[in-house]
Amino acid sequence: GNSVTQMEGPVTLSEEAFLTINCTYTATGYPSLFWYVQYPGEGLQLLLKATKADDKGSNKGFEATYRKETTSFHLEKGSVQVSDSAVYFCALSVWGSARQLTFGSGTQLTVLP
Amino acid sequence: DTAVSQTPKYLVTQMGNDKSIKCEQNLGHDTMYWYKQDSKKFLKIMFSYNNKELIINETVPNRFSPKSPDKAHLNLHINSLELGDSAVYFCASSLPIAGGQNTGELFFGEGSRLTVL
Numbered sequence: 001g002n003s004v005t006q007m008e009g010p011v012t013l014s015e016e017a018f019l020t021i022n023c024t025y026t027a028t029g030y031p032s033l034f035w036y037v038q039y040p041g042e043g044l045q046l047l048l049k050a051t052k053a054d055d056k057g058s059n060k061g062f063e064a065t066y067r068k069e070t071t072s073f074h075l076e077k078g079s080v081q082v083s084d085s086a087v088y089f090c091a092l093s094v095w096g097s098a099r100q101l102t103f104g105s106g107t108q109l110t111v112l113p
Numbered sequence: 114d115t116a117v118s119q120t121p122k123y124l125v126t127q128m129g130n131d132k133s134i135k136c137e138q139n140l141g142h143d144t145m146y147w148y149k150q151d152s153k154k155f156l157k158i159m160f161s162y163n164n165k166e167l168i169i170n171e172t173v174p175n176r177f178s179p180k181s182p183d184k185a186h187l188n189l190h191i192n193s194l195e196l197g198d199s200a201v202y203f204c205a206s207s208l209p210i211a212g213g214q215n216t217g218e219l220f221f222g223e224g225s226r227l228t229v230l
Contacts, residue, residue, distance in 0.1 A: 032217040038154075043117075043203055043221035087154055093217025100146070100161060100169055101219055106154040 002027045006090045006104030013080055013111050021075040021107045023064075023090035031092040033057075033066050033073040034101065038087040047075075047088070080111045116140050119204050119222040126194060127230055133190045134225045136204030144168075145187040146205040146219065147179060156203070162187055191227075199229045 007022040025031065032051045036044040048057030053068035062077045073090060090104040117138045126132055138145065146169075147159040161169035162181040176192040191198060205219040 034217065041223075043223045044156075044205075044219075045221070046218050049218060089156065100158050101217060103156040106156070108154070 002031070002092060002094055002102045004090050004092055004102055004104035007107055008105070010108040010110060013109070015082055015111055015113050016079045017111075019075070019077040019080045019084075019109070021088055021090075021109070023073045023075065023104060025071050025073065025090075025092050027071075027092055027094050029094045031094045033064070034091040034093070035062070035064055035073070035075050036089040036091060036103075038089065038106075040086070044089065080109075082111045082113050085109055085111045117204055117206055117220050117222040119202075119225045121225060122223065123226050123228075125228045125230065128194055128196060130194050131190070131192045132194060132227070133188055134202055134204075134227070135186070135188045136222060137186050138204075138206040138220070139185065140206055140220060142206035142208055142220070143184050144207045145181065145184070146207070147187065147189050148203040148205060148221075150201040150203060150224070152200070160187075160189075194227075194229045196229050199227055201226045 003026045005024050034049045035047040037047045038044045048059040050057040050066035053066050056065045064073050064075045087106045087108050089106045091101045093101050119136050144163045146161045148156050149159055150156050158171055159173050160179040164184050165181045178190045181187045201224040203224045204222040207219050
């Protein structure tokens with residue numbers, strides 16, 4: 001089956017620190033990979049995505065590269081801000097008769113001023 | 114314009130009651146979903162409808178019954194509520210599954226927080 005393993009949180013960083021949140025996956029077939037972000041009290045929003053191996057998704061200073069050889073999609077940001085405090089979810093989706101997202105467990109990020 | 118909207122946003126009720134959560138999307142999507150998020154933020158899919166047809170029905174108690182009157186609406190009715198049903202329920206929608214348009218991206222509502230006392 002399909003599964004996503006995400007770095008456990010919570011993660012607390014100081015402003016301008018470097019961020020890495022690890023994500024590895026197991027999938028039957030060729031998945032698309034996603035990072036979603038959930039700000040306090042809100043629903044999930046797509047942060048970035050990659051649909052094939054070696055693709056790099058990027059948005060708002062965040063990046064993640066689809067690594068098929070290591071089945072990974074780690075999220076990085078060079079300099080975090082207080083406003084980046086949120087829960088981050090790694091997810092995958094595989095073509096099939098019923099396309100659905102499989103989510104990781106989420107990583108709570110808190111950025112301190 | 115809200116793309117995916119859910120009502121109510123908060124719902125507090127007693128055990129044994131029956132309640133409904135409504136969801137509407139104005140994105141023109143054919144596929145809609147219900148996800149449950151527990152207190153540890155873990156997200157689990159419950160149901161998915163494609164153009165009013167049920168296509169995903171995960172291991173969910175029969176007390177949960179989705180209804181899709183048209184492709185823009187997907188409601189969730191819960192009978193005989195239990196303490197363990199307390200969670201945040203998210204509605205989502207996506208592009209059609211067929212035709213290669215769907216890359217898997219979902220658009221989420223803001224969630225409905227259900228508290229069962």
